[in-house]
Amino acid sequence: MSLLLASSLSAAKIKEIVNVIGVRDNQLIGYGLVVGLNKTGDGTTSKFTLQTIANMLQSMNVKLDPKDIKSKNVAAVMVTATLPPFARQGDKIDVVVSSMGDAKSIEGGTLLMTPLKGVDGRIYALAQGPVTIGGRNGRGGGALNHATAGRIPGGALVEQEVPFDLYHQNQATLSLKEANFKNAVSIQNILNRYYKERVAVAVDARTIRLRKPANMTMIEFLANVGELSIDYSVKPRIVIDERTGTVVSGVDIEVEPVMITHGDIVVKIQSEKALPAVSEGSDAQNIGANTQVQPGNHAVVTRHGATTVANIARALKKLGATPKDIISILEAMKNAGAIHADLQVI
CATH class of the missing domain: 3.90.1150 (Aspartate Aminotransferase, domain 1)
Known part of the structure; x- marks a missing residue:
């Protein structure tokens, strides 16, 4: 597409x-525990989790050897957040909770109070609350798509401000x-x-x-x-989604005459007069105003007006090219000087 x-x-x-x-976000990070899991937490192989549990219990005057802890209802997690500019004490910010050990899921768990520090080592926020998991089918509008990571909306309170x-x-x-x-x-x-x-x-x-x-x-x-x-002037750019093969480009990004061979796919950009006419009943197919796909996985693109990245993308899709094929071919065209635009793969 x-x-x-x-x-x-x-x-x-x-x-x-x-x-x-000076008006900027600041990244925060912390290490904590998610409790209340239904036997989906870290196993006994995650020794740092057992030690953390023992340390937490000791702070509550409960002394216990980490070797004696067998619970699978706890998971060690890294907690990250973004502190927005001009955030004030008492403001709430969202946090992301990600498992560190071999927990199967942190869904339904509760994050215990976790200090969030900046790059200077100071504590700027405290996070705590129930972890939510959303969009596990990968379609949830930016939601995390696996059960070993989740969010706590408004789960951290700002304790220290960044002066500016x-x-x-x-x-x-x-x-x-x-x-x-x-x-x-x-x-x-x-x-x-x-x-x-x-x-x-x-x-x-x-x-x-x-x-x-x-x-x-x-x-x-x-x-x-x-x-x-x-x-303002926008620098021409082509963006490719490696997972889906989606190509996003400007309408005025032209492709100069070139021939690229990639496996059994051949893309040839040539002048319009050099393109053989497609007679009725011919095996060649017109898939656009300027593009023909011919037998043997060949795409021939004319210079009628201007050949664009859109023509190339449609031709490659018609030939059954995978996202990796599309990326490789467009990168080869850019390296050959046929495309004068930045190529960004996401």
Whole structure:
């Protein structure tokens, strides 16, 4: 399947294509126990789980040798979360719980209080609560698709804030999500024209430094900046889903004349006049305005107008190419200089 995106020139608000340096998420991680499992927890081979149980019980004045613990209702887990910018004490954030040992499932379990630390080793949140498992059929809108990992929505309370005083700043820095000299200069010019003074300067292909006007706070200034629209250039990109074989590309991504042989599949891009006519009753099939699939797993794509990645994808699908075949062929075309776009495999 091939999906077509808009052309390489798009309109968007500035806030959609930039980040404000300093306004960022922070990753948190912790180690804990999930209890209440119905004999689906870690076995006796997960010694770190047994030691953790013994340590927890000892903190409650219950001394027990880890070798004497035979419970299969407990699983050791890693707990991860994302601390959003400007999160305050008492705010709730979602956490992801993932089994570390040989537990068969953590469904129905409860995570015991787990400190979540940042890269600096400080505790920023405490997680606890019932683990939910969703979307085990793989279709659940971003839900985890196996029973050894789950989520706790709002399962962590923020205990410590990440200090960042934006209000009293006189300067700020924008970072483009994708480096582009033209886009950086466009943002600079739009802001300077809008405020009728030099409030922005592009220092490289990704960075724009801002100086707020005297009659505004930094919060008001960034809010206004984010709402301004810009026509920005999008770098051509082809995205391939390795699992499904879905190809997403821009409508204007052309493919130059080339011939690629991959196993028993041959893709030849040639001029329209070199393409043999398909007579009625012929074994060759037209599968698009510019594309014919001929006997022997050959796809011949003409240069009528412009051959695009969409033509190639349809031809390869018709030939029964697997997702790996499609990836290999498109990568070979890019390496040969026939495709002038970034290729991203997800």
